[in-house]
Amino acid sequence: MDAISVIRTKRDRGELTPEQIDWVIDAYTRGEVADEQMSALAMAILLNGMNRTEIARWTAAMIASGERMNFDSLSRPTTDKHSTGGVGDKITLPLAPLVAACGAAVPQLSGRGLGHTGGTLDKLESIPGWRAHLSNAEMLGVLDTTGAVICAAGDGLAPADKKLYALRDVTGTVEAIPLIASSIMSKKIAEGTGALVLDVKVGSGAFMKTIEDARELASTMVALGTDSGVRTVALLTDMATPLGLTAGNALEVRESVEVLAGGGPKDVIGLTLALAREMLDAAGLGDADPEKALADGSAMDVWRRMISAQGGDPDATLPVAREQHVVTAPSTGVLTRLDAYDIGVAAWRLGAGRARKEDPVQAGAGIELHAKPGDTVTAGQPLLTLHTDTPEKFDYALKALPSSYDIAPAGTDFTATPVVRERIA
Numbered sequence: 001m002d003a004i005s006v007i008r009t010k011r012d013r014g015e016l017t018p019e020q021i022d023w024v025i026d027a028y029t030r031g032e033v034a035d036e037q038m039s040a041l042a043m044a045i046l047l048n049g050m051n052r053t054e055i056a057r058w059t060a061a062m063i064a065s066g067e068r069m070n071f072d073s074l075s076r077p078t079t080d081k082h083s084t085g086g087v088g089d090k091i092t093l094p095l096a097p098l099v100a101a102c103g104a105a106v107p108q109l110s111g112r113g114l115g116h117t118g119g120t121l122d123k124l125e126s127i128p129g130w131r132a133h134l135s136n137a138e139m140l141g142v143l144d145t146t147g148a149v150i151c152a153a154g155d156g157l158a159p160a161d162k163k164l165y166a167l168r169d170v171t172g173t174v175e176a177i178p179l180i181a182s183s184i185m186s187k188k189i190a191e192g193t194g195a196l197v198l199d200v201k202v203g204s205g206a207f208m209k210t211i212e213d214a215r216e217l218a219s220t221m222v223a224l225g226t227d228s229g230v231r232t233v234a235l236l237t238d239m240a241t242p243l244g245l246t247a248g249n250a251l252e253v254r255e256s257v258e259v260l261a262g263g264g265p266k267d268v269i270g271l272t273l274a275l276a277r278e279m280l281d282a283a284g285l286g287d288a289d290p291e292k293a294l295a296d297g298s299a300m301d302v303w304r305r306m307i308s309a310q311g312g313d314p315d316a317t318l319p320v321a322r323e324q325h326v327v328t329a330p331s332t333g334v335l336t337r338l339d340a341y342d343i344g345v346a347a348w349r350l351g352a353g354r355a356r357k358e359d360p361v362q363a364g365a366g367i368e369l370h371a372k373p374g375d376t377v378t379a380g381q382p383l384l385t386l387h388t389d390t391p392e393k394f395d396y397a398l399k400a401l402p403s404s405y406d407i408a409p410a411g412t413d414f415t416a417t418p419v420v421r422e423r424i425a
C-alpha cells in the first residue's frame with residue numbers, strides 16, 4: 001500500500017477500498033503518510049466526495065486509531081449532544097446540567113473555538129479555577145457524582161482525527177461533509193455515549209450554509225451513529241442569527257447562568273429545552289420534565305456542583321473586558337436581519353476567538369446584542385456593545401459589521417425563522 005495510489009484513486013473519482021482506508025488512516029497517525037500527502041487526499045475527498053460505505057469505514061478507522069471509553073459502570077443512561085458550531089451557541093452550558101438533573105448522565109466532550117465560531121471549553125475557562133483537562137478517571141468521577149461533565153477529549157480518543165482536523169484547518173479542507181461527519185462521529189462513538197443528539201447548524205454563521213447541505217450532513221451522521229449502536233437524532237437549527245444576546249466567552253457564561261436561574265433569552269431557552277427533550281427521549285427518559293428542572297432550580301444545583309467538581313468557583317465574579325464601544329441604530333424601524341457570521345467575525349477580532357490553535361483568548365471580549373430580528377429599534381439606540389481589553393481592536397472588529405444588519409421601515413411585516421427547522425432520525 002502506498003499513499004500516492006490512494007490519492008490517485010480519489011483524485012480520479014474512484015471508491016477507496018476498506019484496505020486503502022484502514023491503511024492510510026493508520027499510516028498517517030503513525031507518521032508514515034506525510035502531512036502533504038494527507039492534505040492532497042483530503043482535498044480530493046472534498047472535491048470528489050466519499051460514498052456512505054467509504055465514510056463508515058473512514059470513521060471506523062479513526063475510532064480504531066485510539067481508545068474507546070466505557071460508561072457501563074454508571075447507574076444512569078448516558079446521552080450526549082454535539083453542535084456543529086455557531087455564534088453565541090452556549091447551549092451546552094445550561095443543557096448538560098439540565099439533562100443530568102432529569103436523571104441522565106451527560107459525558108460532554110467539548111472543543112475550543114476556531115475562527116468565527118465559539119468553543120465551549122474557552123467559555124467555561126472564563127470561570128476562575130475551572131479545569132478543562134481531566135484524566136479519564138477524573139472525568140468518570142465527576143460524571144458519577146454530579147451527573148454531567150464538560151471537558152476536553154483526552155489525547156487517546158481518536159488521535160487520527162486530532163491530527164487530521166488540525167491539517168484540514170490549514171489546508172481549506174474543513175467544509176467537506178464526509179470529513180466533518182467522520183470527524184464528529186468518530187469522537188462521539190469512541191466516547192461511548194449510549195445516545196446522541198446532533199445540533200446541525202444551518203445559515204451564514206454555520207459550516208453548512210444551505211438546508212440541503214445541513215440535511216446531507218445530518219443524515220450521514222445519524223446513519224453512522226445508528227449503525228454503531230448509538231441512538232442518534234439530529235435537529236437542524238438556525239444559525240443565520242446569533243443565538244441569544246451574547247457572543248463571547250464570559251458574556252455567554254453569564255447568559256447561560258441566567259437561563260439556569262429561570263431567565264435568559266427565549267431562543268436559548270427554547271433550543272435548550274428542545275435538545276433536552278431529544279436527549280432524554282433517546283436515553284429512554286422521555287417522561288422527565290426538563291421545563292420543571294429548569295424552573296425548580298435542580299438544573300442550577302447540578303451546574304454548581306459540576307463547576308465546583310472541576311475546580312471552578314460558581315460564585316466568582318466573571319471577567320469583564322476593560323473597554324466597551326457601542327454601535328447605535330442608524331434609523332428607526334424593524335430589525336429584519338442580524339448576520340451571525342459577521343457578529344462572529346467581529347467577536348473573534350475583539351479577542352474572543354483565536355486565529356491559531358495556540359493563541360490565547362480574552363475571557364471578557366465579545367459582543368452584546370441589544371435587539372434581535374423582529375424587534376423595533378429607534379435611531380440612536382444601542383444595537384451592539386463591543387467588549388475588549390485591547391481597544392486598538394475596535395476598528396478591525398467594526399470593519400466586519402457595516403452590512404451585518406438590515407432595518408426595514410416601521411410596520412414592515414416580519415416572520416422569524418424558527419430556531420428548530422427540521423428533525424432527522
Ligand code: URA
Pocket residue numbers: 084085165174179180181183184
Ligand atoms: N467539528 C469537528 O469535530 N470536526 C469537524 O470536522 C467539524 C466540526
